[in-house]
Amino acid sequence: MLEVSQRGRAMPVSPYRKLTPFADEAKQRGVHVYHLNIGQPDIETPPAMMAAVQQADIRVLEYSPSAGSVSYRQKLAAYYQRAGMNVVPDDILVTSGGSEAIFFAMMSCLNPGDEVIVPEPFYGAYTAFAIATTVNIVPVTSTMDEGFALPAISEFEKVITPRTKAILICNPNNPTGYVYSRTELEQMRDLCLRHNLYFLSDEAYREFCYDSEYFSAFQLEGAEEHVVLLDTVSKRYSACGARLGALVTKNKQLQATALKFAQMRVSAPGLSQLMGEAATELPDSYFEHTKAEYTARRDLMVSRLRAMPGVYCPVPGGAFYVVARLPVDDSEKFCQWLLEAFTYDNQTVMLSPGAGFYATPGLGNDEVRLAYVLNLDDLNVALTCLEKGLAAYPGRKHAPEETAVLQEAKA
Amino acid sequence: MLEVSQRGRAMPVSPYRKLTPFADEAKQRGVHVYHLNIGQPDIETPPAMMAAVQQADIRVLEYSPSAGSVSYRQKLAAYYQRAGMNVVPDDILVTSGGSEAIFFAMMSCLNPGDEVIVPEPFYGAYTAFAIATTVNIVPVTSTMDEGFALPAISEFEKVITPRTKAILICNPNNPTGYVYSRTELEQMRDLCLRHNLYFLSDEAYREFCYDSEYFSAFQLEGAEEHVVLLDTVSKRYSACGARLGALVTKNKQLQATALKFAQMRVSAPGLSQLMGEAATELPDSYFEHTKAEYTARRDLMVSRLRAMPGVYCPVPGGAFYVVARLPVDDSEKFCQWLLEAFTYDNQTVMLSPGAGFYATPGLGNDEVRLAYVLNLDDLNVALTCLEKGLAAYPGRKHAPEETAVLQEAKA
Numbered sequence: 059m060l061e062v063s064q065r066g067r068a069m070p071v072s073p074y075r076k077l078t079p080f081a082d083e084a085k086q087r088g089v090h091v092y093h094l095n096i097g098q099p100d101i102e103t104p105p106a107m108m109a110a111v112q113q114a115d116i117r118v119l120e121y122s123p124s125a126g127s128v129s130y131r132q133k134l135a136a137y138y139q140r141a142g143m144n145v146v147p148d149d150i151l152v153t154s155g156g157s158e159a160i161f162f163a164m165m166s167c168l169n170p171g172d173e174v175i176v177p178e179p180f181y182g183a184y185t186a187f188a189i190a191t192t193v194n195i196v197p198v199t200s201t202m203d204e205g206f207a208l209p210a211i212s213e214f215e216k217v218i219t220p221r222t223k224a225i226l227i228c229n230p231n232n233p234t235g236y237v238y239s240r241t242e243l244e245q246m247r248d249l250c251l252r253h254n255l256y257f258l259s260d261e262a263y264r265e266f267c268y269d270s271e272y273f274s275a276f277q278l279e280g281a282e283e284h285v286v287l288l289d290t291v292s293k294r295y296s297a298c299g300a301r302l303g304a305l306v307t308k309n310k311q312l313q314a315t316a317l318k319f320a321q322m323r324v325s326a327p328g329l330s331q332l333m334g335e336a337a338t339e340l341p342d343s344y345f346e347h348t349k350a351e352y353t354a355r356r357d358l359m360v361s362r363l364r365a366m367p368g369v370y371c372p373v374p375g376g377a378f379y380v381v382a383r384l385p386v387d388d389s390e391k392f393c394q395w396l397l398e399a400f401t402y403d404n405q406t407v408m409l410s411p412g413a414g415f416y417a418t419p420g421l422g423n424d425e426v427r428l429a430y431v432l433n434l435d436d437l438n439v440a441l442t443c444l445e446k447g448l449a450a451y452p453g454r455k456h457a458p459e460e461t462a463v464l465q466e467a468k469a
Numbered sequence: 470m471l472e473v474s475q476r477g478r479a480m481p482v483s484p485y486r487k488l489t490p491f492a493d494e495a496k497q498r499g500v501h502v503y504h505l506n507i508g509q510p511d512i513e514t515p516p517a518m519m520a521a522v523q524q525a526d527i528r529v530l531e532y533s534p535s536a537g538s539v540s541y542r543q544k545l546a547a548y549y550q551r552a553g554m555n556v557v558p559d560d561i562l563v564t565s566g567g568s569e570a571i572f573f574a575m576m577s578c579l580n581p582g583d584e585v586i587v588p589e590p591f592y593g594a595y596t597a598f599a600i601a602t603t604v605n606i607v608p609v610t611s612t613m614d615e616g617f618a619l620p621a622i623s624e625f626e627k628v629i630t631p632r633t634k635a636i637l638i639c640n641p642n643n644p645t646g647y648v649y650s651r652t653e654l655e656q657m658r659d660l661c662l663r664h665n666l667y668f669l670s671d672e673a674y675r676e677f678c679y680d681s682e683y684f685s686a687f688q689l690e691g692a693e694e695h696v697v698l699l700d701t702v703s704k705r706y707s708a709c710g711a712r713l714g715a716l717v718t719k720n721k722q723l724q725a726t727a728l729k730f731a732q733m734r735v736s737a738p739g740l741s742q743l744m745g746e747a748a749t750e751l752p753d754s755y756f757e758h759t760k761a762e763y764t765a766r767r768d769l770m771v772s773r774l775r776a777m778p779g780v781y782c783p784v785p786g787g788a789f790y791v792v793a794r795l796p797v798d799d800s801e802k803f804c805q806w807l808l809e810a811f812t813y814d815n816q817t818v819m820l821s822p823g824a825g826f827y828a829t830p831g832l833g834n835d836e837v838r839l840a841y842v843l844n845l846d847d848l849n850v851a852l853t854c855l856e857k858g859l860a861a862y863p864g865r866k867h868a869p870e871e872t873a874v875l876q877e878a879k880a
Contacts, residue, residue: 060695062577063583065580066727066730069726072535075732096532098531099529101529103528103530108530113523116514118510118514119708119709121509122710124483124486154565154712154734155734161734165477167477170603186730187733192581192603254470254471256471296530298736299531299533300740301734311473312473315478318483321597322598322601323572323594324566326712327710328710328711329522329738330740
């Protein structure tokens, strides 16, 4: 009998997709499912990006250079420069999505068995990349009660071992929406300098920062050899299907190493690089519009969630996610129940259970991640489904005051 | 001091790109360089494939399903069916290029330290994928004198150990152009059944088979659980920049495992899948035309190479490569010399040194790989450059009869 590999068995099924069969069954029953479970925005991909491909005159769709096309790297560097980041084209390796940038960074920075510290909750795919690259993720826990701010640096210091090679953050954060402050970034930089660690900064949501000016790890002074920016056009331009990302670092040895992994797969998608070029030429007003839209969605989501009895969430400053605490026995059970057993006006809502974003067992069991990727009307209906669902859920936990009332009634 | 990872240091610089700086310098001196070193065809990408993207009405370029879009998988299965292969959509995982299919297969089938047997010479990137996945390639040597036919099965048996998990072939072969016969494939199948091995078959060049009917490993009877087809549209449709491939297997456990790696990177490029769909609808005449063109190029290349004193090559039955033995001291030195120190009418030619295709040290040092990816006129001039270069090269080895004449002259 043939067996699949140990690492293949160890790979997690995507937490985003675990509940998909239940959503599919609901749809087959004719139920409309609102997807707040995945970061797939409904925002239009900028027509200028599509036009760059659709109007291109291409006789032979050739391999591009392994590091990415020269013209895209030049324009992308200019985009970073405008954002206050000192990036030159040679600092950029163009990748197949942000995913490949994460993969190349882990492969290039860490040996098998090495450790990378990641504040939890974190993007679930990091776990998959760690297994694929035989690297260990060591979590430090950020808490909802502190708005998912950076855990104290002493918490990082506690878990540092001789095998620790890197810190990995997502900023603005997926799933919490937290935006790390300049002070927090400087604390992490100092830690990386003190312990000789790479500082991997996943900035997929850079342009979605609602209450403050964004400050990138790439703007930190004195950490040029340490900082590795992991980036993608997926969310920024609602172009998830383009699979176009970048690994950006001033560390020349690391860049040369990552390039060897890039040569292995020859090149990133060619048409997407044309889209990427066009994206760098979008006017600033593009981001103003999308930011205004996402801000309105965030505000709606937060105010509606907070108005639901027993529900709490911090106000996220960026990205397009909210982590909320729900008054339920188990959020995964609740999410499945919403799809299997509940409808409101023949509609329901799909959420991501919180546990999939934590490495520490037992955490996140009363939390969910909600993505505000739907327009305000749809979002409103989706949140009404959630509200009605919470009220009807058999596994609902009662708030202390409710419990007291119930106990009195029983007595 | 920060260090890059051990595997990063171990990764090879692409053998195709090692000589690139010398080619770039030649170009800067105004020399025209004919590229026979890489498998980048000059054949037009079918306009219907480009039109599929350019005429598509796409509002949001979304993630596609991790396994690939349903419509592409359906049409691709039909393409395989027409080619006599019993493939259904669920057997197909759409990948970012054939490269990712190779990567997923190695990750899913082998544990770190496990061994995969590969007939050498082989596609250089296999070495990179083996290092990235911490798998060991064990070569069995095919020889030019036997036309690079499959080595005797007893040679495979000799190197099988408890760590051997798979055989990997490229058919038609890159770099040799050899097309494995049905009998050879059946021998390998029997070996895989006997020793419980996966049979990984890279069929990037399936449609380029000039002297015989193509027989795929996927057509072998009784090996459904063992065979994993690794495929790509890159060469078949001259669409290398699309980065669209596939991992195809009837082994359900393996397919489910590979899907977990696919979920890690969310999806393959979206626009390329539209191109892939259009490709499956091209008329048979498309392949007739490209085959006729490549056959003419092959015939020209082989006859011209064989007419050069001291040069020998077998007649390749498929793909678009020839491995030739040259009368030179060291083919890497010669290739570099062609770029650095030689011109003919202000032109020169770039070849791939043979050693990069062998795992066994010392082999291939008098061999080169030539890709017949240029039109007949350019190919002719490129081969004239090679002929003149061989005549002028200071490190030329003389054939026995020439040596005899020279010795007589000295005496």
